[in-house]
Amino acid sequence: MRASVIGSGSFGTALANVLAVNCEHVGLWGRDAALAEAINTRHENATYLPGIPISPRVRATTHLPEALEGSELVVLAAPSHATRQVMAQALPSLPRHVPLVTVAKGIENETLFTMTELLEDCLPEEYHPYIAVLSGPSFAKELAQRMPTVVTIAAPWDKVALRCQKALQTETFRSYTSSDVVGVQYGGALKNVIAIAAGIADGLSMGHNARAAIITRGLAEITRLAVRKGGNPLTLSGLSGMGDLVLTCTGELSRNRHVGMELGRGRSLQEILGDMKQVAEGVKTARSARDLARKVGVELPICEQVYAIAYEGKSARAAVVELMTRQPKNELV
Numbered sequence: 053m054r055a056s057v058i059g060s061g062s063f064g065t066a067l068a069n070v071l072a073v074n075c076e077h078v079g080l081w082g083r084d085a086a087l088a089e090a091i092n093t094r095h096e097n098a099t100y101l102p103g104i105p106i107s108p109r110v111r112a113t114t115h116l117p118e119a120l121e122g123s124e125l126v127v128l129a130a131p132s133h134a135t136r137q138v139m140a141q142a143l144p145s146l147p148r149h150v151p152l153v154t155v156a157k158g159i160e161n162e163t164l165f166t167m168t169e170l171l172e173d174c175l176p177e178e179y180h181p182y183i184a185v186l187s188g189p190s191f192a193k194e195l196a197q198r199m200p201t202v203v204t205i206a207a208p209w210d211k212v213a214l215r216c217q218k219a220l221q222t223e224t225f226r227s228y229t230s231s232d233v234v235g236v237q238y239g240g241a242l243k244n245v246i247a248i249a250a251g252i253a254d255g256l257s258m259g260h261n262a263r264a265a266i267i268t269r270g271l272a273e274i275t276r277l278a279v280r281k282g283g284n285p286l287t288l289s290g291l292s293g294m295g296d297l298v299l300t301c302t303g304e305l306s307r308n309r310h311v312g313m314e315l316g317r318g319r320s321l322q323e324i325l326g327d328m329k330q331v332a333e334g335v336k337t338a339r340s341a342r343d344l345a346r347k348v349g350v351e352l353p354i355c356e357q358v359y360a361i362a363y364e365g366k367s368a369r370a371a372v373v374e375l376m377t378r379q380p381k382n383e384l385v
């Protein structure tokens with residue numbers, strides 16, 4: 053079997069390494085020629101996954117037709133804000149009738165589209181039945197090191213999810229299928245915003261009680277929005293919901309939690325992002341979440357405060373007081 057991955061950052065490279073267990077050839081596309089050369093000669097992605105061996109079956113290239121040639125499964129692993137532009141470039145060589153699996157966790161700022169909505173918007177109709185989404189608790193570094201990882205693969209067409217599941221099944225990587233592309237995607241995108249909130253609380257040394265409250269009420273927020281958009285509430289207690297939320301709000305490897313911690317310590321967003329070479333999707337998604345909350349009339353108080361701290365210079369302590377002193381409510385409403 054041949055597969056391809058578009059996007060040679062941390063997660064694209066890690067997933068290419070997983071696919072290499074069952075595929076004799078995995079084409080990995082990225083923009084950086086020097087990085088592609090280094091992956092092919094040293095079998096390491098020193099920029100994003102230093103020190104971790106990458107299978108020689110992974111062949112990196114900056115040429116999209118070469119990466120996609122003969123591919124029976126395509127993973128889309130560019131950051132969400134770059135996906136539209138990258139897909140326009142890939143379209144002329146994009147194979148037909150093969151699963152197209154997006155792994156980006158974000159909601160487009162301008163359109164408020166999830167990644168599958170974005171793909172449906174920018175790809176011809178014949179590709180639509182093959183779109184799938186992979187999400188769940190899966191730090192790239194651990195995946196690449198072949199540490200046990202379990203995720204959800206959702207697709208409207210069961211056959212597509214099953215094909216992805218089979219291609220990715222290894223001794224250390226397991227997936228569950230789902231048809232709830234809506235719930236899975238809101239879980240993946242919104243947990244990044246809540247992870248920024250959890251990081252802010254940790255940066256302010258607010259303690260374990262605060263972090264547990266953010267995770268729990270954050271899940272309530274995510275579920276409310278996902279259900280409003282047609283998702284199944286049970287999905288949000290699964291791997292792509294609670295699983296990924298807990299990982300990202302507590303795991304030291306999380307870039308979103310890191311952004312939050314630095315915000316909590318009083319640094320500006322611009323300064324924090326300037327020091328990072330990797331993407332923290334929750335930053336852009338905080339804006340989409342705020343806009344979406346207003347558009348569809350769903351309350352997302354934690355996301356709103358993250359937006360205000362990140363983009364409007366609101367003090368993190370003032371945001372906490374505001375959250376704590378909101379109108380008293382019933383937990384289940």
Ligand SMILES: NC(=O)C1=CN([C@@H]2O[C@H](COP(=O)(O)OP(=O)(O)OC[C@H]3O[C@@H](n4cnc5c(N)ncnc54)[C@H](O)[C@@H]3O)[C@@H](O)[C@H]2O)C=CC1
Nearest residue numbers: 060061062063064131132134156157190191192330331333
């Ligand atoms: N790293 C992780 O642990 C996980 C990441 N994800 C998701 O995967 C997606 C990708 O994340 P990472 O690989 O971690 O990001 P990264 O920051 O490690 O790498 C991003 C890659 O995208 C490339 N890129 C950025 N803008 C581009 C553009 N305009 N055109 C083409 N390429 C562009 C960069 O050159 C880089 O190769 C994100 O949506 C993230 O939320 C999902 C699960 C786990």
Ligand SMILES: O=C(CO)COP(=O)(O)O
Nearest residue numbers: 188189190191306307308
């Ligand atoms: O989505 C992730 C793990 O599932 C990665 O989270 P961060 O982007 O916060 O590092």
